[in-house]
Amino acid sequence: MSFRRTSNYLFAVGFKNLHLIVLVSLAGLLFGCTSFGRGVAEAVLDDKTEDTRVCHAEGPPSKGLNSFLAAQEVAKREGNVERPLKILMIHGIGKHLPGYSGRLTNNLIEALGLDVRDLRTKSITLRDPEFGEKDIGLLTISRFTNKQKSRTVLIYELTWSSITDKEKKIIAFDDTVEHNFRRASLNATLKEFFNSHVSDTLIYHGEPRKKILSSVEQSFCWMSSSDWESHEKTATKTCDTQSMARQKKILNEDYVVISHSLGSRIVIDTVTYFSDLGHRQRAVSNTIQGDFSNISLRLYMLANQLPLLELGRERAPVRGEVSSYCSPAGENYEKKFLNKFPIYAFSDPNDILSYSIPPQFANEYLDSRLCPEITNVTINVTQPISLLGFGTFARPDQAHGNYDNDDRVIAMIANGIGTDQASPIVQEKCTWLETIDSDE
Numbered sequence: 001m002s003f004r005r006t007s008n009y010l011f012a013v014g015f016k017n018l019h020l021i022v023l024v025s026l027a028g029l030l031f032g033c034t035s036f037g038r039g040v041a042e043a044v045l046d047d048k049t050e051d052t053r054v055c056h057a058e059g060p061p062s063k064g065l066n067s068f069l070a071a072q073e074v075a076k077r078e079g080n081v082e083r084p085l086k087i088l089m090i091h092g093i094g095k096h097l098p099g100y101s102g103r104l105t106n107n108l109i110e111a112l113g114l115d116v117r118d119l120r121t122k123s124i125t126l127r128d129p130e131f132g133e134k135d136i137g138l139l140t141i142s143r144f145t146n147k148q149k150s151r152t153v154l155i156y157e158l159t160w161s162s163i164t165d166k167e168k169k170i171i172a173f174d175d176t177v178e179h180n181f182r183r184a185s186l187n188a189t190l191k192e193f194f195n196s197h198v199s200d201t202l203i204y205h206g207e208p209r210k211k212i213l214s215s216v217e218q219s220f221c222w223m224s225s226s227d228w229e230s231h232e233k234t235a236t237k238t239c240d241t242q243s244m245a246r247q248k249k250i251l252n253e254d255y256v257v258i259s260h261s262l263g264s265r266i267v268i269d270t271v272t273y274f275s276d277l278g279h280r281q282r283a284v285s286n287t288i289q290g291d292f293s294n295i296s297l298r299l300y301m302l303a304n305q306l307p308l309l310e311l312g313r314e315r316a317p318v319r320g321e322v323s324s325y326c327s328p329a330g331e332n333y334e335k336k337f338l339n340k341f342p343i344y345a346f347s348d349p350n351d352i353l354s355y356s357i358p359p360q361f362a363n364e365y366l367d368s369r370l371c372p373e374i375t376n377v378t379i380n381v382t383q384p385i386s387l388l389g390f391g392t393f394a395r396p397d398q399a400h401g402n403y404d405n406d407d408r409v410i411a412m413i414a415n416g417i418g419t420d421q422a423s424p425i426v427q428e429k430c431t432w433l434e435t436i437d438s439d440e
Contacts, residue, residue: 066111077150089258107410141154349378
């Protein structure tokens with residue numbers, strides 16, 4: 001069910017009496033429920049209102065993904081091994097079909113100066129022996145370059161919602177006419193949205209969580225252990241995650257993950273699992289020299305929900321020891337899992353499903369062995385509008401879903417913030433407050 005109709009409901013329920021009447025009426029105007037509404041809404045929205053959208057970042061300076069591609073060009077000129085940039089896309093709540101990341105991908109590759117796409121795409125139907133012959137997701141792989149072939153990016157798009165689709169059959173009856181026709185229309189909209197989207201969060205805390213995490217683990221494994229040429233056009237197979245840490249090629253590539261919504265929690269849980277795996281393997285084998293501790297993994301979380309999804313769950317195994325593991329002078333520095341784990345949390349304050357990350361969150365709740373480094377980006381990805389004297393309002397659907405089409409978000413991912421390489425739009429439209437750790 002469309003988020004648009006849900007937005008109408010949320011729009012109205014917070015007010016009483018006259019406010020309720022006005023806002024319910026405006027719901028039709030703002031979201032185009034009638035031709036009259038569309039006409040008035042367009043008249044209001046076409047008013048040349050000043051862009052007052054917030055864009056503020058707090059964190060260490062970042063050069064963005066173009067810095068990886070610049071290094072790639074240098075390496076190629078010097079005749080060194082090619083270092084393709086690999087980006088894993090992970091969706092959040094709701095049903096998704098392959099190709100869901102198309103808008104984000106198109107915007108990003110343009111910002112990265114890539115103008116050639118391989119006509120073919122490749123796909124892997126993911127399997128894990130623990131779950132027998134059952135599919136646990138689809139990994140679709142696309143390759144982009146520039147005309148000079150000096151820059152290469154591989155996009156790995158994971159679609160895992162088929163796992164939760166099966167679970168939702170339990171409540172599918174609730175959306176049928178037999179059960180739905182007695183509900184008020186706006187309540188029916190909200191109920192259907194809950195059944196199709198919010199239910200994923202509940203499902204993730206249950207048994208299917210294992211399959212979802214395995215789906216991401218398999219994606220990480222294929223991304224780190226294979227290259228474009230070695231991938232078949234289509235395949236159904238399992239990657240050996242137990243041997244992933246032994247892949248020497250992992251040191252010659254750059255890895256980025258872009259998640260949305262619930263995807264933020266899924267990524268953190270997966271990387272924490274790999275941290276445990278790496279330490280277990282290191283304890284029993286002298287052949288593992290801490291390969292992962294020499295790389296940096298970047299995570300861009302759009303519509304971040306990490307603090308919300310920390311509620312009521314088992315805490316990370318190693319917490320409150322970031323300085324011990326991540327500072328060169330720390331007593332556990334040699335036991336860290338990643339060299340650095342930069343996390344960029346993008347949150348629209350008008351997104352009811354998104355949260356910024358408090359400064360001490362990483363140290364208190366994330367696994368210290370990951371060496372997390374947080375940058376909070378508070379950004380309005382939709383323009384709040386005036387409600388004719390009754391306050392201001394921002395559409396919840398756009399506030400939750402427009403990150404992938406916001407020029408400032410794309411520019412920060414591509415060119416960072418806080419350096420001379422930052423895009424003009426970021427330098428002009430965004431403010432930045434550098435954060436430092438005075439204990440290091």
